[in-house]
Amino acid sequence: MPGRRIGFVSTRFHGTDGVSLEAAKWAQIFWTNKDESFWFSGKSDRDPAISSVIPEAYFGHPEIAAINEEVFGCVTRSPKITRRIQELADHLKGGIAEFVRHFEIDVLVAQNCLCIPMNIPLGVALTQYIAETNFPTIAHHHDFYWERDRFMVNAVGDYLEQAFPPNLPSIQHVTINTAGQQDLAWRTGCSSILVPNVLNFEEPPETCDLYSSDFRSEIGVAPDDILILQPTRVVPRKGIEHAINLVAQLRDPRCKLVITHESGDEGNEYQHALAEMAEHQGVDLRFVAARVGETRHSDAEGRKIYSLWDTYPHADFITYPSLYEGFGNALLEAFYFKKPVLVNRYSIFRQDIETKGFEVVTMDGYLTKDVTDGVRRVIDDVPYRDAMVEHNYHLALRFFGYTVLRRKLRSLVANLTGDDEL
Structure with missing residues (x-):
């Protein structure tokens, strides 16, 4: 059977933040089954040949930072901000659609961008794209907005309910701890599969080298x-x-x-x-x-x-x-x-x-x-x-260990595609 083409989506895949590291581990497991990984983000250190970078997808982009400044810590927003969120969401949705088309993506993996509103337009864009296409998607949630004090007072409750996270039939939700799994179900009615963070314990670390x-x-x-x-x-x-x-x-x-x-x-x-x-x-x-x-x-x-x-x-x-x-x-x-x-x-x-x-x-x-x-x-x-x-x-x-992750990913893919090969 030919390998699948997996499209990872986040605000950034760059450096050693937890989301980037865990996404790389998932990609490694997919890769060992001859699946191919591709990357959509606003900031990236992945191979440009298999990546799509749209600057507005990065939470640190000036326009995204300006939106966050306007909508958190207050309870009303201006019509101008609403228009700008939707304009940016439309722009990003077009980028996601082109990413899927160009790389012939089979399954999307949303890495933390549908749970914590660091980039509201990206979350809205991805939610609308999935809703319009019924695209098979794994939503990997590391942090939820209700876990962070800075997001509790906001003027975007409608967007948070719509997209962080969305409750759509083609999305398989993933949480990294039991508390998150329970909170997700209680707050949204969404079930999820618990996938803990892992390391490759199957291969012991090297001892000190010369460097x-x-x-x-x-x-x-x-x-x-x-x-x-x-x-x-x-x-x-x-x-x-x-x-x-x-x-x-x-x-x-x-x-x-x-x-x-x-x-x-x-x-x-x-x-x-x-x-x-x-x-x-x-x-x-x-x-x-x-x-x-x-x-x-x-x-x-x-x-x-x-x-x-x-x-x-x-x-x-x-x-x-x-x-x-x-x-x-x-x-x-x-x-x-x-x-x-x-x-x-x-x-x-x-x-x-x-x-x-x-x-x-x-x-x-x-x-x-x-x-x-x-x-x-x-x-x-x-x-x-x-x-x-x-x-x-x-x-x-x-x-x-990675054996645990491989078993969990097999279950996730089977839920979406009916195919349990991994």
Whole structure:
């Protein structure tokens, strides 16, 4: 049987954001069955030969940003904004139709653009196209607008009800966690298939190669230091103050807390507060975002830039004290690289991950002596630590590996086409 032609649609397929990474994993599974993947977005780093890029599809496009500024945080909108949303939707709908026609797409995969209104015209355009054509579509929902405070006061309730997400017969909805699945059904009546985020646990990670072998020395961490890695962005919901408190309570001068990412677009106030907190508590805190990028390369000064995955093999312990996560990719990465981890028991962890039987050090919103002692034991007791990380790896292989994704995609495609070959 010839392979299918899968058309991925989103505001962007670029960089290492969660949506782009998960879409690439889906494409890899489709590709192994000789299906072909094609990409429609407003910003892209995919092969131009199999991509269609319309700038207005990107949520960061000036016109889209201007619309968002006008319709969120208020309860009325002007007729001018309504006209502009529909004009842009018509423009984007024409682009989607041409994308489908040009690449002879068989199934569309809408990646997070039919659930969170970062680009209202794109959501409206895609919804109208699917409604007019009854096109087979998988809508992969990572975040819903009702999960974000900034979208709760708005002047676009009609668009949110229409397109975020739409309830159409040719759409198979996908959610990434149980809470999202339940909320979707309760709010819209839409059923969905739960597809967790995954990693390729079937292929163990490589150990340090020559390029990444000097990461510790390049950031000033000695071989006998204890590198405690916080592999996240510096935003308040990551709860990084708990990681600082942990290191302070360990009272071991060998402990270095290393944070891999920048603050992003949410400002630097939180990072400044963390730096002051660490200094006050005598914690050696290092922000190394200037040395960690999306890919390996050299900066303008000729210094090595490492990938995020170059950092994990050097870690002795991972902190993940998030207050909220849609799923928890960094936690899967800790399991993948066989590293012990501290987890603040955020709701999705409790519901979808902890119940599988993973062995991690947990906290419930605050550090206790038992939590600190648990971390200390993991760091000091090598046989105990090795047994823990091996257990987690094999459990993650069962529940969050590519085999799981392949099985889920087979079900999704069968629901849409009646064909269960994958």
